[in-house]
Amino acid sequence: MSKITIPLGPQHPALKEPENFMLVLEGEQITGATVNLGYNHRGMEKAAEERTYMQDLYLIERVCGICSHSHTTCYITNVEELAKAETPKRALAIRTLFGELERVHSHLLWLGVAGYEMGFETLFMYTWRDREQVLDCLEMLSGNRVHYSINTLGGVRRDITAEQKAGVLKRIKYLEERTKYYISLATEETTLLARTQNVGKLPYDVAIERGAVGPTARASGIARDVRKDDPYLIYGELDFKLITHNTCDVFGRLVVRALELMESYKMIEQILNNLPEGPIAVKVPWRIPAGEAVNHYEAPRGEDIHYLKANNTDKPERLKVRAPTLANLQSVAYMMEGGWLADVPLVIAAIDPCMSCTDRAVVWNPKKGKKEIYGWEELRKMGIEHYKRRGVDFTKL
């Protein structure tokens, strides 16, 4: 049978964000796959250099719609480290609480997306309905459903009242029941097992070699979790298990995420029941002393790394974000090869990709043989000219 090359994306129903996968098919089986990045570059790192530390907080939150709290917390830890600010304990606890609520909402979202990608729409509808509960919690606590903006320089914006605490605990109880049901569903439903077991295999060595992170790595038997390896915020004081699974397939990733949900519920209860007393924020100077800081954070999708360089002004000199999806994308090409076309959406979804976090741009000039980095003004000018050539003139607006 002759080979067909099928483009999966940049516009495709299986992808929620533009990204391109070229698949070489022999019948239904994949003999080659390439991943092409770069459809979603937004110039955020550059933009961060033009804004103050406080403004950056809101910019960094918009790196990702799902792990918004992960990025801001990682960024703010860097800022506070450089400013040598003593963040109050209560603020750290509230940040941890939001981190876990975010993980719950992200994992439930993933469960729904996985259901959708394998054509199990009922699972999708059910999990997304239940996800509303945790979104309600977040809205009740912060006023927002997705971009909570709870972090501020030196602490958090809002305190938690006893009433809110009771509301969150009640909803978490309900979610715990539902998650138990999903775990039994995931381990018993025949068609679901048929679609996930032995699909998208990523053996232990390959996962290490390709630097997989988060649930993708943990489902390949790698005990890697920043919360355990290098406890930040108040994770050192919490009692939770590091979930791993050794099937190395999509089923393992599903089980890891489902069991992590149970751990998150446990942690949320612990945090709320032992919330330290005290202020929720301290004052941090607008100018941050010169220096460099690197921090990592266990986002729902894996290890998120932020690097920050300050130059004694109110704006950062350089900010670098390494989102977990970038670490995991290397594994996707491996997981797709030799598999079935029908499994591709699921394999891609199984790393829980977040393309908008990941895409970066560097200009490589082959004539000069060196990298060129453009400034904000140049990028803006290039953008305007690009659209002018296509008949759209933004300068008139």
Add this chain to the structure above:
Amino acid sequence: MTLDSTLTQLAYLLIFPGFLFLALYGMYLQWLDRKLCAIMQNRVGPPWFQALADFIKLLAKEVIVPDAAESRLFRLLPFFAMAAVMTALVSIPVGRSALFGFQGDMVVVIYLLTIPTVTFFLAGWSSTSPYSTVGAMRVLTQLFAYEVPMMLSLIGPAILAGSWKITGISIFFAANPILIPTQLLGFATALVALQGKLERIPFDIPHAKNEIVGGQFTEYSGRLLAFFYLAIDMELVVGAALLSAVFLGGSLGLTRWAAIPVFLAKTLAITFLLALLKVLMARIRIEQMINFCWKYLAPLAMAQVLLDVFLKYRLG
């Protein structure tokens, strides 16, 4: 043939139980299926006129024929699909008996119901885009998976009734309702095979949207797509009617007008079962479907045939 009898014949073909009834009832069943799924999935679901509104909207849309496609074939295929499904209904009893039944009409109906699938394949193949091509190959692969269990499970009741006429089979079961429960296994296999024929979850592999976008219909638009969808809705009615006539005793011996509610009740019940199958499962892979159909479904259908041969022998 007098003018009067010609008019009656035309009314039969165009209004009831022909084109108009089939189209409207098909749309109703499509809506019911969507509504039932929505309720089972904890959603609100579409309003009652959604299927008709979709149809009218698609009719108003532009038809785009790909340059690389064989234009005439591309335009004719939806009508072939619809015509084949409508012709099949001629031999399936909607009331007490079919419009035109004859010995061996079951084979003809099975044949006519295969034509839409073949047109789906040709539609995908003639569109020449990669997604359509993969979809077309899947349509044909899937056809070989469900067609045999479908035919085997229809043969059982025919053997027991000693008739190859669908009306004859339903009259036989109406006369011997005690034998209907013995056909349960065949009914179940036929139901699953019908789900495959209609390309619904877990067998919606040819147009699995997360994998190959629109599958065989990717390049279709406007009224051509509308007629394909209409043909699929009609196929649902015809499939349900066929199952109710062959396995459930059709109208249970009631006369013409009293038979209609029985027909409606049975087809609605079958639609409910199909909707239930749809919400309970994930879509399986094409090779898993072939394995399932040949390893489990076909032997089960064969067991029903053997049971029917045995019963026939015992009953004399």
